[in-house]
Amino acid sequence: MQVSWGPQHPASGHLRFILDVDGDSVLNLEPDVGYTHRGIEKLTENRTYLQNIPVVERINSYCDATNTVLGYIEVVEELLECEVPERARFIRVIMAEMNRIASHLYWLCLMSISVGFETMLMWTMNERELFLDLFEMITGARITYSALRPGGVRYDIPHGFEEVATKYLNHFERRLKDYYKMIFENSTFRLRTIGVGSISSSDAIKLGLVGPCLRASGVATDVRKDEPYEVYQNFDFNIPVEKAGDAYARSLIRFHEMEESVSIIRQALRSIPEGPIRKRVPLVVPKGEAYSRVEAARGELGYYLVANGTDKPYRLKVSTPSFRNMAALPYITRNVTIADIPAIYMSLDLIPLDIDR
Amino acid sequence: MTELDRNIAEGIKSHFADVVLEARVQRDLRIVVTVEKEHILEVARYISSEVGFDHPASVAAVDYPMQGKIEVVYYIWSTSKRTFLALKTAIPRAEPKLNSLTPVWSGVDFHEREIYEMFGVSFTGHPNLRGLLLQEDWEGPPPLRKDFKLRTKLERG
Numbered sequence: 001m002q003v004s005w006g007p008q009h010p011a012s013g014h015l016r017f018i019l020d021v022d023g024d025s026v027l028n029l030e031p032d033v034g035y036t037h038r039g040i041e042k043l044t045e046n047r048t049y050l051q052n053i054p055v056v057e058r059i060n061s062y063c064d065a066t067n068t069v070l071g072y073i074e075v076v077e078e079l080l081e082c083e084v085p086e087r088a089r090f091i092r093v094i095m096a097e098m099n100r101i102a103s104h105l106y107w108l109c110l111m112s113i114s115v116g117f118e119t120m121l122m123w124t125m126n127e128r129e130l131f132l133d134l135f136e137m138i139t140g141a142r143i144t145y146s147a148l149r150p151g152g153v154r155y156d157i158p159h160g161f162e163e164v165a166t167k168y169l170n171h172f173e174r175r176l177k178d179y180y181k182m183i184f185e186n187s188t189f190r191l192r193t194i195g196v197g198s199i200s201s202s203d204a205i206k207l208g209l210v211g212p213c214l215r216a217s218g219v220a221t222d223v224r225k226d227e228p229y230e231v232y233q234n235f236d237f238n239i240p241v242e243k244a245g246d247a248y249a250r251s252l253i254r255f256h257e258m259e260e261s262v263s264i265i266r267q268a269l270r271s272i273p274e275g276p277i278r279k280r281v282p283l284v285v286p287k288g289e290a291y292s293r294v295e296a297a298r299g300e301l302g303y304y305l306v307a308n309g310t311d312k313p314y315r316l317k318v319s320t321p322s323f324r325n326m327a328a329l330p331y332i333t334r335n336v337t338i339a340d341i342p343a344i345y346m347s348l349d350l351i352p353l354d355i356d357r
Numbered sequence: 358m359t360e361l362d363r364n365i366a367e368g369i370k371s372h373f374a375d376v377v378l379e380a381r382v383q384r385d386l387r388i389v390v391t392v393e394k395e396h397i398l399e400v401a402r403y404i405s406s407e408v409g410f411d412h413p414a415s416v417a418a419v420d421y422p423m424q425g426k427i428e429v430v431y432y433i434w435s436t437s438k439r440t441f442l443a444l445k446t447a448i449p450r451a452e453p454k455l456n457s458l459t460p461v462w463s464g465v466d467f468h469e470r471e472i473y474e475m476f477g478v479s480f481t482g483h484p485n486l487r488g489l490l491l492q493e494d495w496e497g498p499p500p501l502r503k504d505f506k507l508r509t510k511l512e513r514g
Contacts, residue, residue: 046507208465227386306419317417326467327467340386
């Protein structure tokens with residue numbers, strides 16, 4: 001029998017799974033996506049490079065705006081070959097890591113709902129507010145900032161930011177310890193996630209999974225280490241890796257990533273140099289092509305830009321992490337029960353906006 | 358790092374002397390290999406199994422109506438060599454057909470479906486070549502081709 005899961009299911013977001021089921025067990029899953037397709041790749045061909053910043057931000061605006069824009073800025077700067085002030089690069093890293101934490105907290109809220117643990121929704125949303133407050137201090141906005149631009153950043157860190165951020169980070173680290181006890185030692189959560197949706201490392205590589213989903217299968221790959229961009233080579237941080245490849249391992253990776261991100265923000269705030277925050281850059285990008293990779297919260301995000309020497313991109317192809325992680329779904333949902341589908345889906349951290357673009 | 362990239366590029370070039378049109382290192386961690394479209398499958402098999410590029414990252418298509426071609430680019434990361442390769446080919450715009458690389462990297466499945474939908478490139482040997490993102494009753498030319506123009510003015514009346 002065929003069953004539609006979504007697009008109105010409470011856990012599904014704007015996508016649909018077509019499930020072939022036999023009783024309660026799923027024989028085959030076919031993702032049906034495109035409900036939030038906005039044609040962003042086509043839109044970017046009709047706007048200038050600066051006008052495109054808010055457009056590409058909408059690829060994944062409500063979770064991970066900074067990292068999404070950072071990839072675009074990186075690829076434009078590679079073709080412009082422009083200099084970026086050191087202070088701007090530090091601000092970018094601070095914002096990117098803050099966004100990673102905010103995104104993982106948002107995921108933790110959805111993940112705990114998917115296993116029926118709704119108390120956690122209030123807890124993680126509460127802590128996410130702290131980071132949104134910090135964003136508001138820097139940019140004046142809470143979700144979509146458009147704060148990065150080629151040649152630097154638009155806003156400097158305000159006076160008193162470091163004290164507030166340190167206070168929040170101290171609080172957040174205490175809360176992370178509570179989270180661990182609340183979720184990862186919770187018998188229900190362990191029952192619903194351990195051994196559920198396992199994927200082996202060879203399958204994960206072959207299917208092109210990225211980010212926490214790949215690292216949970218025992219593959220230590222992170223763009224911040226493999227191909228350091230901005231100033232990530234200055235910081236001392238670990239890449240959490242797990243072996244099991246199941247929903248629990250993926251959750252644990254994201255939890256440890258939040259700890260690492262806190263450490264990176266602290267190091268960046270300590271060592272941020274004084275100086276200008278942006279340089280003037282030309283509005284016309286010379287002819288050529290480039291591919292940039294950044295580690296967004298969900299994994300590697302790639303931008304392929306073909307420029308033809310005008311002020312508009314000739315072609316901008318975005319390879320988003322959710323689109324790539326979606327490839328795992330049909331593989332890891334064979335012969336699971338329907339009740340496990342929300343936990344598996346949430347453990348991959350798929351965002352329909354990110355898939356559809 | 359650049360030394361490793363150069364060796365890989367030269368190795369591929371010498372192994373497929375008459376098929377690979379160009380193999381160069383664009384910058385650190387960016388190898389670009391351009392092949393003839395008829396031979397993309399065998400070159401992909403070689404660089405996947407012999408050279409170790411195993412982690413598909415992206416598949417992009419670029420439309421060049423003036424030159425009458427569509428360029429298709431496969432981006433592949435190597436988890437063992439830790440470097441990044443672009444496998445490029447050009448197909449005629451009038452007859453956009455290409456061998457699917459799903460037998461080599463199963464992760465390119467959705468990417469190829471997207472290109473089929475957005476550029477009208479049909480991939481021979483793809484197990485499930487259907488639309489992905491657009492609505493089911495979509496009619497009109499493939500929307501990411503250059504001759505598909507966006508409506509720029511509001512329609513009145």
